[in-house]
Amino acid sequence: MKKTKTLLCFFLCLVLYQSPVAIGEKTADLTALLKVIDSMMVEDNAQYKLTMTVTRGKKNTEYEMTLWSKGRNFVGRTEKPIAQKGQVFLLNNHNCWIYYPSINKTVKTAQNQRLLGGDFSFTDLASINLLEDYHPEDSSFGGDEIRNLPFADQELVELAQEGEIIECLAKAGRQVTYPKVRVLINSSRDPVRLDFFTISGQLLGILLYKDYGELGGKVKPLTMVMRTSLNVDNYTTITYQAAQYDLEIPPIYFTEAYMRNLSIGR
């Protein structure tokens, strides 16, 4: 009996001693993972050339854009189609503006407003900051549940089974568009799908990362697909054409006053 008690005490001590370390290690691992996911979205001091295609049934509308990012702020300019040339979109510290060159005017808007009538909002392009704004947790989401997700195919089920699922809940007091984000990661630890939810669990959008490849010397998803509707034929695709990193982008680019200058130059 005495031996059993000693053994139990030993195991208890071992568990108590090991648990915080294990949890700590796990948290550090999740944090590192979120850092990678965040950098996949938008890098600091970078310039991107991209194509955004809005699909509504059989109709595709294509936009070419230049995007500059600094921290979680970004400014984008429409290059094509010619009818929208020179429109500038700015997100700075949760504040958003659109500059219309035809009337030389900036209009204030909200960060959850959709860009160019597509599925990406201002937030989706640059300001989702999983590391800073969310608590990560390992998810108990199972195979059958993944199969039942909207737009889940066999490939996604296999990717999720080989990889990991992280549930991210917004930290208290943070101004976030999505209170809950579920991240599916493949075996290479690259994000493949982000599901965005309301606090009550209603699905608001699905962001898919596809075609991992080299972009400006770094491995990045070259295609992002955003769905905000359960209609299979309605979605928006962003395809990156080129990127430059570690630039010294002047902070004045991310101000409302400079939008008219960016509309025509640089």
Added chain:
Amino acid sequence: MADESGGQEMGNGKKLLLTVLMISSLLLVSRGDCTASYQEYGKLGITLKESEYPHDPIPHQFDNSVLLDYNLQINEGNLIGCFKLSANYSQNQDGLFFSLAKGYVTYQNEFLSFELGKNRVLNGVGYAWNPADIMNPKKSPLYRDEEKRSDEGVFFTSLSYYGFLNSLAYEVRGIMLPAADRRQSKGVLSTKLAWQSLETLFLVGFQKDEQPVYAGTGRFSCTELPFTLYGEFRNYEMKTDWKYLLGIQYNPSFTVFGGNIQAQLEYFRNENSYRHDVVDYYAYYPGETPVLGELYENYAYVGLTYYSLGLITSCGVIKNLDQDGSGMINYLLTYPLNNESTISLGGYLPFGRDVDEFPYFIDRNYEIYLTLSIAFGD
């Protein structure tokens, strides 16, 4: 009223000379090392317009028109030239009219911007009224389409300096607006400050033999609520000529059929109001055009816009809150046919008695137009 037309008075010969000088200097600069980029684009607009005139023997009249805009943009490093030439054929005027809507050169870097030429230098955050816009001719409140409200630019020279003080971004800008009649020439000094959710702009304008005019705008976004509060004012020193505007914009977090909705509510007050019957207006101010929607003391505006990929539709109501009580409704519905073409249906509808401000000065029961726009270029 003299301030409204300020920089428009420049002689035609001078305008043409300035334009030729700007284009040729840019072409010369860009030919040097052949690194300049050229972009040519434009728009062809075909408009069918019908109006009903209540006091005319021919009540239903058409003013169909064809508008061709040609834009040229030349970029050579920090030096940029932008030109917009318009050719307009109007059925009523039965003639082809050319105008230089825009023509300016600019040198810009991250600290400075120098501009010379003709462009629209707009100041104001209001949708229906912009009392702080002390440089341009008055906008017409009749149309929802901002381009139709006032497309004409002013000749100007400006120098801007951009900078930061901690997280406060600022722009200091000096603008000169020359005019053929020197007394109409104007200088404007402006400071724009932006700190996170708050933006402000202060302007002071100087015109020879006139009192200085002060103007300003402010805009504040509630970060936790989907509202933006804004306002602007204008006042002449030593005169009781305050005009100011207060507004609130609502950007809901939800989408409707995959599109965005935006609503504005504005209140406009004119301290120097006209206090007589509008029928007597021309007796008090012979030869002077009334500023529609700014004649009396208090006005309100409600605007609603819905925009998605497939459709942009907006509607606005401007109403006088004084005894006059008249107003107008304007609307615009734009449907993109493809990447290059759109079709728009717009117009306005005044309401009130025949002797009230809006029905009297508009003198039409309604106007409705249908426009097909085709964009072209690289």
